[in-house]
Amino acid sequence: MNILKDILYKVHLEAVQGATDIAVNKIEFDSRKVELNDVFVAIRGLLSDGHDFIEKAVNQGAIAIVCEEFPSKIVNGVTYVKVENSNEALAHLANNFYENPSLKLRLVGVTGTNGKTTIASLLYQMFKKAGYKVGLLSTVKIMVDETEYKATHTTPDSLTINYYLNEMIEVGCEFCFMEVSSHGIHQKRTEGLHFEGGIFTNLSHDHLDYHKTFAEYRDVKKSYFDNLPKTAFAITNVDDKNGSIMLQNTKAKKITYAIKSYADYKAQVLENQFTGLLLKINNNEVWTKLIGSFNAYNLLAIYATAVELGIEQNEALRLLSELESVSGRFQYFISSGKITAIVDYAHTPDALENVLNTINNIRTKNEELITVVGCGGDRDKTKRPIMAQIASELSTRAIFTSDNPRTEDPQVIIEEMEKGVEAQNFKKTLSILDRKQAIKTACQLAQPNDIILIAGKGHETYQEINGVRHDFDDLKIVKELLSQLNK
Template sequence: MTPLTSTPQHQLRDLLTDVNVLEQHGSADVLVANLTLDSRQAAAGTAFFALRGVQADGHQFIGKAVDLGAGVVVCEELPAELSEQVTYVRVADSAEAMGHMAAAFYGHPSKQLKLVGVTGTNGKTTVATLMHKLFTARGYKAGMLSTVQNQIGEEVIPATHTTPDAIRLNELLARMVAARCTHAFMEVSSHSVVQHRVTGLHFAGGIFTNLTHDHLDYHGTFDNYIKAKKGFFDMLPASAFALTNADDKRGMVMLQNTRASKATYSMRSLATVRGRLIENSVEGLQLEVDGHEVQFRLIGVFNAYNLLAVYGAATLLGEEPEEVLTVLSGLTSAPGRFEPIVSPRKRVVGIVDYAHTPDALENVLTTIAEIRRPDQQVITVVGCGGNRDAAKRPVMAELACRLSDRAVLTSDNPRFEDPNEILKQMQAGVRPTDAGKYLTVPDRREAIKTACAIARPNDIVLVAGKGHEIYQEIQGQRTAFDDREVLREAYELLSL
C-alpha cells in the first residue's frame, strides 16, 4: 500500500479543535501517535475511542485500553476510577468526536482532494466506479472507496465495509494525498452518516441516486432512512455541489437544507442534465445527453440514470462535456453489476447482479424484459440474507416469480438464521397464480446448477443478490463462494 510520508503525531490539544468537549480530566498537552476504537490495539501514545455500537459498548473496554498503555480516552461516560496517567475527554458523541479528531490527525486529507460522495439505495458502486474509471482515463490520479474495493490510483485494496470507520477512512484519504491523487470518489452509506464515519470530511460534491426499501433492520423506519441519506447533503459546504435524481420521488427532498450548489439530472423532465432514451438492447444503451447522441456499453434504464449522474458530476467538477461523453461511451460497469457471463457454447446467457433489494431486483428484471427476445425464458435465482430486513423477503420472491418465467428460491448469506425459515417467509409472498413457477433449493450452488439445468438454449439465467461478493456467511463463518465462478462451473458440468 502507498505509505504515508511519516507517521502522524500530534498534541491532543490540536486534535480537539473541532470537538465539543463536555469535560476533561488530565492534560491536553500529551502526544498522540495512534488512534483506535479497538481496545486490543491500544498502546503507549494511543487515543482510545469508546463507541457505543450495535453489538458492544466500547465503554466496557476502557480499562483494557488503559492497561495496554492508552494515554487518552474519549468517551461519553467517564469510568468510576480515573488513572492519573490518562487524559479523559468526555463528549456527547464519541463517534462524532472520532470523525473530527481522525481528520485532524491525518492533516485533513479530504481538503487536499476533490472528494465526491455518492449516496442512495442502488447505483452507488456503479457511479463511484465509473467516476474513478472516467477520471483515470482523463489522465488524473484518483482514489476510490467502494463496496467492491478501495483504490489508490491503480493500487487495489480490499474493502470490508461500504464506508470504512473514520480512522481508516482518513488514513486511506491521507495515502491518496501521499500518492498525489487529485480526486477521490466514495460511496456514502446511510449507516456511515448516522455513525459519523464521514464527519469531519470536506466534500467537493455529493450525488444522490435513488431511495427504496432497505436497511430498515438498522434504521427502524423508512423516515429515519430518508433522514440518514439527507443528512449527507445537509453537511455539504457551500463550496460543494449537490446533484440529485429529479425523477426519484425523494430526490428533491435531499436538496432542501443543503448549502451546496444544487443540480439535477432527469430522463423525464427539465433538469440541469437532461437525458433521453433512444435504444436499450443487449449491445448497450443509446442515449441523448444534453443534445448529444451517444452509444454506451452499459445496459438498462437504471444504468442510463447512473451515466447521467456521472456525466453531471464530472461536468460540475469542470470537465468538458464532449470529452466526458467520449470516455464514458467506452466504459464498463462495476464487477457483479449486471455482469454478463455467457456459457462457452452460448447456450445460456448468465447475468450476475448484486440486486438484493426489491427495487434493485425489479430494475434488473425489467431491464432483462426490455432486451430479451420472445423465444428466451428468464430464470431467476434469488435468496434473502439472514439477520437483516425480513419485510422484503416475500416481496423479493413475489417479484422473482411474477417477472420471470421460472424462479429458483435459495439462500443468500443466511448468517445465524435457518435458510429454510427464510425460504418459508419468501414463499409467503408468491401469488397463487405463480405457485407453479418456482423451486426451492436451499443450497445456493445447487440452485445455480438447477437453474442452468432447466434452461433451454439461449435462455437468460439471472443470479441475483451477491454480485461481486466472494463468500457465503453461515453461522458466523465465511466460506469462499462466488456466483460468477459457480455459474461457470455449472456451464462446464452441464456442457452448456
C-alpha cells in the first residue's frame, strides 16, 4: 500500500491542503485514466494544461491533486499539493511509488543528437549475448529482457520509465540501457533516476523548434552529465567540439573516446565496406558487421561502456564482432537486379551527411547514388534547406518528398527545402510530393549496381498526416518496388 506522504519524499512542496497520511491507488497525469483513490498530477504541456482537467479528475475519484497552482474550487476530502514544477514532482512521485527501481539495477543513459538508438540497442544486444538479463528503453522499442513493448517517445515520461524499470527488476534484469533525449532532460523525465553511467555521442543541428538556440540545446544535454553522481562514469566523444564541454562540471569518472584525437579509447578505421568495418581499437583489430565511420564511433562508445561495466577487453571485442545493425539504421539489401537500397533514420543535416559520405567512401563512383529525403512537419524549419543542400551536393540525384508532414502542408516543406539547393545542383533534383511515388521513381531511375538511399524515417512503420498515422514502411516498400521492377 502506498501512502501519499511517503511518495511525496523529495518533492519540493510549496503548500498542502488536506491529509497526507492517505492510501493512494496509483499516479496519473492523464485525467482520462484517473480512477478511485488515484493521485492526479496536473502538468502544463505544449498543447494542453493539466490544470484545466483537475475538476474532471476529482469527479472520476482522484483522492489527491498535485499542481502548480490550486484550483478555484477546493473539494472536501481531496488533498491538494502545490509544487513549483509538476514534471519534477511527477518524477519523484514515480520513483517513490515504484520504490526507486533505478537503484536496483545498473542504468546507463545515452545522449547526443545522433547514435543514441544504435548505442543503446547494441549495448542491450551485447549484454544479452554476454549472458545477462537486460532492459532497453529506446526510440525503436522497450525491452524487458526478452519481452518487447512499443515505444512512443525517445525518452518516455517518468511514470512509464519507472514502471518499466520496476518490470525489469521483477524479471531479474541486471542492466538497463536507455536513450536520454534533450526533451526528456528538459521536461525532468529523468529526474531522480540513479545512473551508473552516461554516454555522449555528438551534437548537431536538431530540435531548435523546441530549444530555440543551439546553446540552450547543448546546455540541456550538459545538465545530464552535471547531475551524474561521483560513483558513475561519463563517457564522451572528444572528436566532437562539444564533447569536453559535457564533462566540465561532472562529478562522475571522466572517460574519453575518439578516432582523430587523443583519448582513453581510440579507434582507427582500417577497412570500410558494405560488408562491414575493420577497426583497430586500442591496438586490437576487430571485424564488425556495421558500416560507416559514424558507426566506428558508436562501436567505440559501446566497447568503452562494456569495459567500464566490467566485461573483459578481449570478450568485449568478441561480442562487438557479433553485433547486428539496428532496425532503420543503415539497413540495406541488394535486389536481384543488383541495385543496393539503404534505409536510414538520418533526419538531421549531420546524420544525412554522415550516411552520404559513408556511401560515397565505399562506392567506386561508377554507380549513381539516388537519395530520397524529406523533412518532418511541425519541427525545426531551419534545417530544411540545409538537408536539401547536403542531399543535392553529395548525391548524383536527389528526390525531395514528404516525411511526416504532421499538420503542415507538405508542398510548403518541400519548397523550403528547395531554397537550399545551389544553382549547379538544380538539374540533379526532383520534387515528388507522394513518398511512395518518390521511392518508385528512384527505383525506376536506378540501373544495376546503383545505390538508393531512403532517408529520414528509418524504423518508422507509419507516415503521420494531419494527426493520422498511415501504414508506411520505407524498407518494405522499396523491397516490393524493386522486386516488381525485376520481374
